[in-house]
Amino acid sequence: MVLLANMGRCVYCDRDSSAEVDHVVPLSANGADDRRNLVPACRECNLGKSDKGLFVWVAELAYRERAKECGASPHGPNGLVWMRDYIDSAFDGVQARIEAVKAELDDEARSTWFFDRYWWLGKNDPVWLWRAWVEPSAAEARAKGYPKLPPPPRMRITRSRLGQLLEPVPPDETP
Ligand SMILES: [Zn+2]
Secondary structure, three states, rough: OOOOOHHHEEOOOOOOOOOEEEEEHHHHHHHOOHHHHEEEEOOOHHHOOOOOHHHHHHHHHHHHHHHHOOOOOOOOHHHHHHHHHHHHHHHHHHHHHHHHHHHHHHHHHHHHHHHHHHOOOOHHHHHHHHHHEEEEEEEHHHOOOOOOOOOOOEEEEEEEEEEEEEEOOOOOOOO
């Protein structure tokens, strides 16, 4: 379920296919080992993120991407100010995708679909086995709408010490 969320793409770079399941809050930082804390990740991002917190990893990823685009590191005071906006917007994107993944995993029809087909696969079975079984029916699943793209979560912009943050709006809150 987690691997095929976000249309089977890594939630961090939103480019490569998911190959692994990552804990957003690392286990080493007492992150929960349950689906509320799991996202699809590519191998490179999972290795790169390692035990880092979300913001630190997204900042590093955004910095690397930008350095690649520029062909040089965006150093200097102006570069750093400019990088902050770049990092903030990358962080907003990742947070929005993580919220969307949570919504997908909370979708009961979607989890029923997975459970009906893969109830016999265990949490401790290797990921390659999961992929080998789940991948072939992913097309069928998409045709039926599972995994389907969830409606975008309602987000609000707040300001903090780190700059702008996008926060999900609780569903019971009236606009
Ligand atoms: Zn990635």
